[in-house]
Amino acid sequence: MAVAALPGEAGPDVDRTSLKTKLRRAERVNRARSFSLVAPLLLFVLAVFALPIGLMLVRAVENTEVRETMPRTIAALDGWDGRATPGEDVFAAFVEDLVQTQKDRTTALVGKRINYEVPGARSRFLKAGRLVDAGGGGPWREKFIAADPEWGSVEFWAIMKRAGATFTPYYLLTSLDLRQDAQGAVSRNFADQSIFVDIFIRTIWISLLVTLATLVLGYPVAHLLAILPPRHANVLMILVLLPFTTSILVRTTAWIVLLQSNGVLNDILLALNLTTERVQLIFNRFGTVLAMTHIQLPFTILPIYSVMKSIPPSHLRAARSLGAGPLTAFVSVYMPQTLPGVGAGCLLTFILSLGYYITPALVGGPQDQMVSYFVALYTNREMNWGQASALGAILLLITLALYALFNRLVGIDKVKLG
């Protein structure tokens, strides 16, 4: 701006504009260069991370099966008042759709979708398909009801109508052990189908146990790492990082070898006469938490270590010289300064633990399976992607909510990962 201040020059505004333009032009090149550096990774992340997650979230509420395969029935049900069994027009449309689905071999698909909400619906749809295949004419209403009185149920047709909507809250509600009755009122799900809240609580509880265990075991190690002379610290650091170089599957299998009833640990316990019979150490909660703690330890240790490393040793000495005993000095001066690292390490381990699948599946019992196990179950075995997506979406929401809570309590800006 020195130029603009000179007398006799062009007006300062003119100069300033051109300066801003020049600045913007100069910055544009820089910005383009920075962007081109991150662009490959950004695209990669968008394509393989953001996009699949977005699609998964949509699947949690998407409801295409009935709408796409039974458009005529859905259209006919539009005019139905929901008070009594629908008339012949609805049944006729239903038969038309069934003819099509029998041809496309999609009857079972629709039946499966309705079966989620009306137990036994799948076999009823298959039977109806055979009925339609057998030919003959209407009126279909009486024929269907004669074959199975359930076809006359008002509740069934209400659910059928609802299943034709573009989106459904069914999967999300089920994930929270809730159900919607034929009238649309939300209430608690039947006891035999209410398993998910327990599973979420279990997932959070196991993650908390693992986080606590890694903190208790890892904090002293991090401290030792931070105060040892570099030569020894390096050896210890390699030991801490060693698990990273082994696959989770191998490590988890190793735990099975060690902990199983005829395993090494039981042999030792028996040989030392510490127990009289073999102890169940695996395929239960103990084994799950133990194996997960082992895997998660470095994730908790490293952020704590990096924060501890930055605390000058003179702080402890200052506290001692000012009259604090070793323990008081450690608790009042050292520990508060490690909190950002503790927060980061625990948050990292907790969030990673929430998503554990392989380890609990291999070393846990039926009561130790976490949400991910059920996501996999619904994706691979049940082929119910809506339910899998809804469970995933709720787990994601819980994670974000806990993260927000943590941010509120501790402040994420205070967290140091390294």
Added chain:
Amino acid sequence: MKLPVSASESFVEFAGVQKSYDGEVLVVKDLSLRIRRGEFLTMLGPSGSGKTTTLMMLAGFETPTSGDIMLDGARIDSLPPEKRNIGMVFQNYALFPHMSVAQNVGYPLKVRGRPKAEIAERVAKALDMVHLGSFAARMPSQLSGGQQQRVALARALVFEPKLVLMDEPLGALDKQLREHMQMEIRHLHERLGITVVYVTHDQSEALTMSDRVAVFNAGIIQQVAPPAELYESPANSFVAQFIGENNRLPGRIEAANGTLCSVVLANGDVVTATLTDAARVGEECLLSIRPERVKIAPPGGPLDNHFEAVVAEMIYLGDHVRVRCVLDSGADVVVKVGNVEDRPVFAVGSRIPLGWRAQDCRALDAA
């Protein structure tokens, strides 16, 4: 080594203290030192000379390998730091970043279990003492280096320790602030009457602040003396070299006559010098002359030594000019000429007459 402070006057005493970290090399060798009550004693020396180790042994962070440390008549070797009641100011202040200024200063009182009201009162007093009364609620990170230094000082003084240790407390400050803080610490010492042991490698800091200075080198105290004595009568050539500027003329002591001796330089010129304990007749020695004691004067005056030298360089320094000359013996001699109106101007290469008194020229060990 003779101890200038008698046992009865002594407040802090090191008696034959040795320290080794690896069992092979002694970092501190046979240290004996007495410090008076209320004294400001500075340990001065290059890095690795053992001064900080000595301070850490006094504070209780290092254990002497052998020897005793006494504080106020009691042995403290086995006392942990927190039981010694010694205030300490660290090199980088070591303020606790998660505590406010008031909490930092109140920390020593809090761990001593003093009542809250008393803590508040004494913290306020201590902060007023270092002119930071209005900063109590700030966090250390919001303070400048000089302010942090004062907080550290207030924290070390608030519990009224018998002894305060300072480990290069001003090392991180810029020159002007450092000089200002030197005076402030000095005034606090005078006002409170506390005993201060101060460690520094800055010789001007040691000279301006201390009652006595102990010069360390290679784990041994080379000399303990008040600043003036240290500068005027260095005990050996290390002290002469380390404190202030110094002209060194190598030679051999030919003969001695009372306190005086005659020293022959490389070209046969003979210098009359003061004989010290560090040098012996018949041996090689180093003559030490302060630049401001070398005069540009023709022979015939009151000076004991007269030589001609060639002007090699003139360095302008504002308040004075340094004239670097080369004697016929080949030795460099730097002369300080005050920047007064009629100061002489010499051409480089011209020969000028130099002279100095025998008492300003000390014959020291050749090391």
